[in-house]
Amino acid sequence: MMEIKQVGVVGCGQMGSGIAQVSVVAGYPTTVCEASKDFLDRGFRTIENSLQKLQDKGKITAGQKQQAWQRLRGTVDMEDLAEKDLVIEAATEELSVKKTIFQKLDSLCRPATILASNTSSISITELMVVTGRPERFVGLHFFNPVPLMQLVEVIRTLVTDPQVFDMVVNFAASLGKTPVRAGDRSGFIVNRLLIPYLLDAIRALEEGTGSLEDIDLAMKLGCGHPMGPFTLLDFIGLDTIYHAANIMFEEYREKRFAPPPLLKRMVQAGQLGKKSGRGFYNYAPQQSK
Secondary structure: OOOOOOEEEEOOOHHHHHHHHHHHHOOOOEEEEOOOHHHHHHHHHHHHHHHHHHHHOOOOOHHHHHHHHHOEEEEOOHHHHOOOOEEEEOOOOOHHHHHHHHHHHHHHOOOOOEEEEOOOOOOHHHHHOOOOOHHHEEEEEEOOOOOOOOEEEEEEOOOOOHHHHHHHHHHHHHOOOEEEEEEOOOOOOHHHHHHHHHHHHHHHHHOOOOOHHHHHHHHHHHHOOOOOHHHHHHHHOHHHHHHHHHHHHHHHOOHHHOOOHHHHHHHHOOOOEHHHOEOOOEOOOOOOO
8 A cells, every 4th residue: 555655745834834833743754835936934933943943942952953954945936846746735725726726736746645635624625626636635724823733634535545544634633633534524523513602602791691701701611621612712813714614504504614704894894803803802912801
């Protein structure tokens, strides 16, 4: 059976840079493709800073950091991924963008190459059908921040080759992650349960059940969660949650997946959470929450 020895990653943003980092640290020569050199340079700076933090905390040695860095390559030409054993797409969560990427990868990559998507909510089958290798197509959903989060969801479709699926599960484990096997339903395991919880917290706020601070505190202390739902919403990004909720509502047509009006208004107003400086909480440095 084929082994995964060479890895490609499409996208060097928040998720792609993290995936590339854990791949090179685990010993895999990895090539990252981005749309422009500016995006690539930004992603590489993120990886460099993250590796330095790991070294500072004693998680890796200076030698291990140097070896990991030597395994990393960057490109703006997708043809450089043609000979990889596994190519992981980590582009923006837009169906049309991902389909275009996979059509191109399918035409460029050798027949044995396994293609994987890091999508958090889009149907793997819907992406798979634009390629000619359905049996070698899987979901490989990492969690943010990738270097720190232990979980990886590995998703199979109805036609994924069982040997290919097992190979990707083993690959995820080789990165030091804990893989869970999931079927191809929108949101998979984590977001299928998490998104309705977060949306319900917003509805509870809209209905006056409690203040956002009290709802956050209640869920932290009452359920042992590391952070409350509004802190988590701001951390993930309200636009990301809104987009995922719409995809899942389209799939299931159940009210629990429908974005509440407050979430929609905040996204339209550009209040996206920590990344925009304001979400449910205010992150502007000169002001307190």
